[in-house]
Amino acid sequence: MLETSAFYRNDARDSDGSISLSEVISALSFALDLTEGAVWGHALRSCLLGMRIADEIRLPQEKRSSLYFALLLKDVGWSSNASRMCRIVGDDHVVKAGPIDRIARIMGFGGIIGIGLTEYGNNEEIIGLRCDRGASIVTKLGLGIDTAEAVRSLDEHWDGDGYPDSLKGEQISLLARICAVAQHLDVFSAGRGIQAAMNTLVERSGTWFDPELVRVAVSLHRRGTLWANCLSTDSQDDTRLAVLDMDGGRRHRLEAGRIDQICEAFADVVDAKSHFTFRHSMGVADAAYGIARGMGLAPDRVQLVRRAALLHDIGKLSVSNSILDKKTQLNEMEWKAVQQHPGLTRQILERVGPFREMAVIAGEHHEKLDGSGYPNRLLAPELSLESRIIAVADVYGALSEDRPYRAGLEFEQIIAIMSKLVPRQLDGACFDALVSLMRHTPKVAPGSYSSDAQAERSLAAVEVAA
Structure with missing residues (x-):
């Protein structure tokens, strides 16, 4: 069940009746969580995690807005995959944790063997479609090339073994690299716990993830500043309010x-x-x-x-x-x-x-x-x-x-x-x-x-x- 009461209290700060882009997109991000069967609030928690990493690396202000909306909209292209994913695994409601992990969590290891011979082709088709579709929608929303590129490159890997373009290292947009770390942390913490999320992040440092961003995430975790309002058991109201506070409710007023x-x-x-x-x-x-x-x-x-x-x-x-x-x-x-x-x-x-x-x-x-x-x-x-x-x-x-x-x-x-x-x-x-x-x-x-x-x-x- 979705929680709503705190959001009504939050409306008081918009006494002129205007509405901000962050208020609309953060609400509609729950619909994107529905698309893949993610735990409610996945996009919001990913946004908090990613923006905290951005703060730590002192991401330039002009890039912060692009990252903010990329984190909230990173899965906006996923619905284009639904029919194809359903044919492959029997259910399109799969949690994001990388192609193999998504399918494994639904089907188990035996199911992986059944589609193993076509896995590469399926990955390429499914992720390519999602990437292009997501970038197209972000562009239609007028959110800029940096946001669109971050959404498109979400599944690229640091070692070049990702999708859709097999980019490697710093060829991958920095914003996309932050989004990838953030979404991994939320999916694995929701499904397997915080320590498993951190352990797997470290294991994939230098293969899937930018080693410097992994180091930053580990440092934030050890200092106890990474996970506030970012657990799946935390209040959705509090999580969304924290996300809205990062925008301050003052920018991106909508006509x-x-x-x-x-x-x-x-x-x-x-x-x-x-x-x-x-x-x-x-x-x-x-x-x-x-x-x-x-x-x-x-x-x-x-x-x-x-x-x-x-x-x-x-x-x-x-x-x-x-x-x-x-x-x-x-x-x-x-x-x-x-x-x-x-x-x-x-x-x-x-x-x-x-x-x-x-x-x-x-x-x-x-x-x-x-x-x-x-x-x-x-x-x-x-x-x-x-x-x-x-x-x-x-x-x-x-x-x-x-x-x-x-x-x-x-x-x-x-x-x-x-x-x-x-x-x-x-x-x-x-x-x-x-x-x-x-x-x-x-x-x-x-x-x-x-x-x-x-x-x-x-x-x-x-x-x-x-």
Whole structure:
């Protein structure tokens, strides 16, 4: 369970209602932890560890901001690997500890033998994709070349036996070398304890890690100044507050356009997890935006709806691709995993004070007017117009897109199916606005179904999901 109370207290220092980049990115970093099944707060703890090493080596001030955001976003490209990792090891939720270690911790030594002959190729493909994708997203966020390069070079090794470019020694960005040490310390301390983390760090000095950075980490550890708020058992609130204090809450104040840019970038992260959800978040956002405008909502409410729609599925990063890409019916445990994602979306977004209303709206996208939805089985009087808009847009998006068990449907089929959910589950006025929008901006869904029986089966699937 995520903790939230301290963050609300922290909001008081932003009395002008503005919002900082560090506040948003540190909150959304929890979504990146979901992607690989890391222990909650992995990115935050890595940030504290890395920045303490940077302080000790007196990293120039102009580099500190780049390192700060590289540490928080180092895993932003990981969702691009999810389907491939799932095919290799059966579960894409693997903790970061280097390619072999990640897989070993899930499969054990016997599993390693099974993929040993292809390990090098798998590493090269998986890490290369993650590196390039991560650097691309960081660039899209406007965080600069140093941050992008640190994210891209995270898995390079000091001895040249890393990825994606087999860089060696000081050819590797200093920021990337710090990130590598920091993430190792957190993963191993969370899984095996602090002493094991330090022992393994020393063992890999000169092979995986920069010997000077290892020396600095060991010195900080011996002086008792490395691990404050950096244990997996420490309060997440305290850890995040310590991370925010490093930025001071005074830099990187965000304008509205920059917030939209961040929402779009993280929507891309979510949609990259499965090729069945490619551009789903953006598609839902476009539909929700059109519905909101068509219903005459004020511009600030239209903007709120679009942002909530972009991030409505961020909690779905917690769902394994073995479930998302499954071609057969989900079992009870798998459905429970799916049904947790709206609540996780809300918990992640509400960690940003000004996002609290957005968090509620985004977290209600699977609720239905008759109380048959999830996660809270809310009824019509409890659901805002904005929540109803996104629910309609999400059902439309789901039916128009390919899924593992069917192709996307044609527009007229989608409307026929959705009309049977109005007004019992879906809001009639929002549905009418969607139909008007789509008829004025025709958009042919990539479907191949044509029979009424097939449409009925799709309707049944929607009702089961609800």
